[in-house]
Amino acid sequence: MNKFDTFTGLVAPLDRANVDTDAIIPKQFLKSIKRSGFGQNLFDEWRYLDHGEPGMDSAQRQINPEFVLNLPRYQRAEILLTRANFGCGSSREHAPWSLQDYGFRVIIAPSFADIFFNNCFKIGLLPIVLDAAIVDRLFEEVKQKEGYRLTVDLQKQAVVTADDQNYVFEVDAFRKHCLLNGLDEIGLTLQHAQKIKQFEQKRRTEQPWLFA
Numbered sequence: 505m506n507k508f509d510t511f512t513g514l515v516a517p518l519d520r521a522n523v524d525t526d527a528i529i530p531k532q533f534l535k536s537i538k539r540s541g542f543g544q545n546l547f548d549e550w551r552y553l554d555h556g557e558p559g560m561d562s563a564q565r566q567i568n569p570e571f572v573l574n575l576p577r578y579q580r581a582e583i584l585l586t587r588a589n590f591g592c593g594s595s596r597e598h599a600p601w602s603l604q605d606y607g608f609r610v611i612i613a614p615s616f617a618d619i620f621f622n623n624c625f626k627i628g629l630l631p632i633v634l635d636a637a638i639v640d641r642l643f644e645e646v647k648q649k650e651g652y653r654l655t656v657d658l659q660k661q662a663v664v665t666a667d668d669q670n671y672v673f674e675v676d677a678f679r680k681h682c683l684l685n686g687l688d689e690i691g692l693t694l695q696h697a698q699k700i701k702q703f704e705q706k707r708r709t710e711q712p713w714l715f716a
Contacts, residue, residue, distance in 0.1 A: 505628040507686035511609060512655040513582030517646045518572055523586060524593030525620060529602040533558055539627065542598055543605035547573065577650045583610045585642055590631075591620025600624045610656050612663065614639050625679045626688060630656065632663060632673045658683060 533545045535558060548556040551573060553566035567574050573581070584603065590613040591599060600623045603611065609629065614636040616624075624631045634642075645665070646652045655664040658680060663671040675683075682688070687695075708715055 505682075505686045505688040508609070508628060508630060508658050508683040510655065510657045510659070511582075512653055513609060514578070514580060515583045515585050515642070515646050515652050515654055516572055516578040516581035517643050518584055518586040519643060521587035522589045522592055525591060525596050525599040525617075526593055528591065528599040529596065530556065532556070533602075534596060534598050539601045540605055542602035543607065546602040546606045547571070580607065582607055583612065583654055583656070584608050585639065585646060586611065586613045587639070588614045588636065590616050591624075592617040595619040595623075597623050597626075600627055600629050604629045610654075612639065612642070612654075625682070628683060628686070628688070630658065630675075630683065632656070632675075634663065634671055634673060638671050 527549065528547060529542055529545060530548050533542060533548070533556070536542075544562040545556055550571045551568055552562075553568050556565070572578055590611065599620055604627055610632060611624070611629065612632045612634055615633060616631050621631050642654075653666060656662075657664060658675070661673055661675055661680075663673060665671075
């Protein structure tokens with residue numbers, strides 16, 4: 505998992521509340537357990553005018569010209585600004601996978617569904633909760649200024665605008681530590697690799713019949 509410290513990225517506004525995980529990545533694309541390859545089908549039913557199925561060439565599909573991520577000004581956005589209860593619905597891990605694979609590193613909303621929120625941290629995708637009034641203000645600024653960017657300083661736990669307005673957010677200390685050091689669950693386990701190796705050697709010596 506990549507380390508997350510201070511990051512500046514283009515913001516895309518998804519002005520919808522209660523976006524569920526089936527809207528984020530429709531059920532027909534859940535056949536793979538790899539974390540890559542889902543970005544092209546992120547928000548599939550909104551991004552395209554035709555029905556998507558696995559294996560389709562996205563370059564040959566009918567683009568919805570009115571969907572926000574298809575607008576030229578929001579191409580290569582890495583911060584998604586959205587509304588309350590983002591990621592509700594089924595608990596599919598593919599939802600944060602698809603957002604990250606598309607290129608998003610940060611999601612800002614007034615609230616998130618719990619399981620989706622937790623799944624984001626597992627892969628280094630940072631979900632930030634800000635007050636609804638602040639989110640409203642950011643939506644207005646994004647719409648008024650093309651190329652609108654925000655800086656996220658995880659160490660200081662702040663979202664910083666171009667005019668140096670700071671919005672502080674909360675993050676669990678352990679999750680913050682993991683993001684700053686690029687540690688997912690496997691990385692945390694490997695920090696104890698030597699102890700694990702010693703335990704395995706001891707067990708092989710004391711209970712050799714288990715390894716016959």
